Amino acid sequence: MTSEHLPSQPLQSPTAIPPRTSSTGVVSGGSAIKQPNLGSLSESEWMSSLKKKQLSTTSKHGRNRSSFDWTMAKDSLWSQEKDHILMGPYDYLTQQPGKDIRKQMITAFNALLNVPEASLAIITKVVTMLHTASLLVDDVEDSSVLRRGVPVAHSIFGTAQTINSANYVYFLALQELQKLNNPAAIDIYTEELLNLHRGQGLDLFWRDTLTCPTEDEYLEMVDNKTGGLFRLAVKLMQAESDTHRNYVPLVNVLGLIFQVCDDYLNLSDTTYSKNKGLCEDLTEGKFSFPIIHSIRANPSNVQLVNILKQRTKDDEVKLYAVKYMESTGSFSYTRKVVALLRDKAYSIIDEIDGDAEENKNGQLVRAIVEKIVELTLKDPQ
Numbered sequence: 001m002t003s004e005h006l007p008s009q010p011l012q013s014p015t016a017i018p019p020r021t022s023s024t025g026v027v028s029g030g031s032a033i034k035q036p037n038l039g040s041l042s043e044s045e046w047m048s049s050l051k052k053k054q055l056s057t058t059s060k061h062g063r064n065r066s067s068f069d070w071t072m073a074k075d076s077l078w079s080q081e082k083d084h085i086l087m088g089p090y091d092y093l094t095q096q097p098g099k100d101i102r103k104q105m106i107t108a109f110n111a112l113l114n115v116p117e118a119s120l121a122i123i124t125k126v127v128t129m130l131h132t133a134s135l136l137v138d139d140v141e142d143s144s145v146l147r148r149g150v151p152v153a154h155s156i157f158g159t160a161q162t163i164n165s166a167n168y169v170y171f172l173a174l175q176e177l178q179k180l181n182n183p184a185a186i187d188i189y190t191e192e193l194l195n196l197h198r199g200q201g202l203d204l205f206w207r208d209t210l211t212c213p214t215e216d217e218y219l220e221m222v223d224n225k226t227g228g229l230f231r232l233a234v235k236l237m238q239a240e241s242d243t244h245r246n247y248v249p250l251v252n253v254l255g256l257i258f259q260v261c262d263d264y265l266n267l268s269d270t271t272y273s274k275n276k277g278l279c280e281d282l283t284e285g286k287f288s289f290p291i292i293h294s295i296r297a298n299p300s301n302v303q304l305v306n307i308l309k310q311r312t313k314d315d316e317v318k319l320y321a322v323k324y325m326e327s328t329g330s331f332s333y334t335r336k337v338v339a340l341l342r343d344k345a346y347s348i349i350d351e352i353d354g355d356a357e358e359n360k361n362g363q364l365v366r367a368i369v370e371k372i373v374e375l376t377l378k379d380p381q
Contacts (some may be wrong), residue, residue: 089153089165093132096148100126101258101372102233109234109247112352119240122180125235126173126189134196134229136162141204142284143311144275145244177236184239192232201226206284210309212295218287219256220273227255228293250348256342257369261376263288264334267322269375279318285311289337294330338376345369 084091106124115123131193138144139152140159146152154162170193177185202221206213213221234251253346264282267290281288287295295304307321325331347370 011221075230089162111364112362113237113241115237115240123236129173133166136166188235190230195224222259226259230255253345260289264376282318290330290334294325296327297328
């Protein structure tokens with residue numbers, strides 16, 4: 001085709017989008033270039049033009065822009081439905097009944113401290129929240145399968161959501177504690193949560209590095225980890241009470257009794273096995289009190305250490321480990337230690353009752369001790 005036969009206009013696609021005209025009359029795709037305004041503006045003129053631009057933008061593009069002030073509405077945006085999502089793992093565990101020993105302990109010590117009812121309700125709620133949240137984290141860190149006879153929360157909700165839920169509850173508990181309007185309460189909370197994490201950290205370190213601690217090192221760890229929440233409860237009660245006697249030494253003994261008994265039952269009690277699985281401490285690889293004694297009773301025999309290393313789920317292997325611990329006298333030794341700790345607690349309680357204006361105020365605490373040691377100190381069959 002020669003040049004004189006070429007069309008005078010460029011060829012266009014039959015589906016081409018027709019040109020659009022802007023509000024200024026300029027055709028889209030045109031070559032008109034807006035020249036910058038290089039003239040100076042006074043501050044008042046600049047502020048005025050900026051305000052007009054903001055108003056214009058809001059009115060012209062209201063469909064695409066939110067008029068909501070996100071910087072000022074954090075609380076109003078959060079809903080109960082959203083909170084329910086975060087609390088899922090926590091709520092799941094609270095629906096399963098536990099030993100409830102901490103509430104019973106608070107009731108027992110209140111016979112000695114006579115805490116105002118409103119303060120006691122806050123303290124009880126905070127301790128329950130912290131205990132339940134710490135169990136969520138413990139189950140993740142210990143790779144547990146069962147808790148209170150049902151699958152652990154992270155098997156239902158996932159590890160990430162469970163950890164976040166537990167951490168969220170830690171701060172909800174702190175928020176609840178502020179209702180006491182007592183600066184000492186915040187210090188107590190901080191100190192004992194630090195102790196709890198210090199104890200847990202050492203427990204995990206020994207497990208993960210296959211390091212067997214001494215009995216004294218283990219009991220020190222227990223004093224931090226298990227004793228932390230026990231002390232937190234009683235210290236908060238003391239901070240809200242007009243009674244000035246210090247009950248922390250008694251609480252420290254209670255924490256040791258509770259954990260050593262728990263270690264014993266984990267390896268010997270059938271009810272415990274139904275709730276958490278057979279000898280869960282062996283599957284976890286944990287250096288519990290009877291296990292530490294058994295290993296140190298015969299350091300040249302490394303069978304038990306190697307069983308811990310395997311993190312075994314084999315019931316036959318775990319039953320063999322229990323039989324080995326029986327041969328080293330570790331269960332009978334643990335019962336003797338529990339009996340000594342029980343007697344120490346009774347001695348402190350008797351001293352408290354002897355000094356009290358109204359005798360026998362410590363008998364509720366004594367009943368708690370008796371309940372904790374009951375299964376451990378019963379005659380072995």
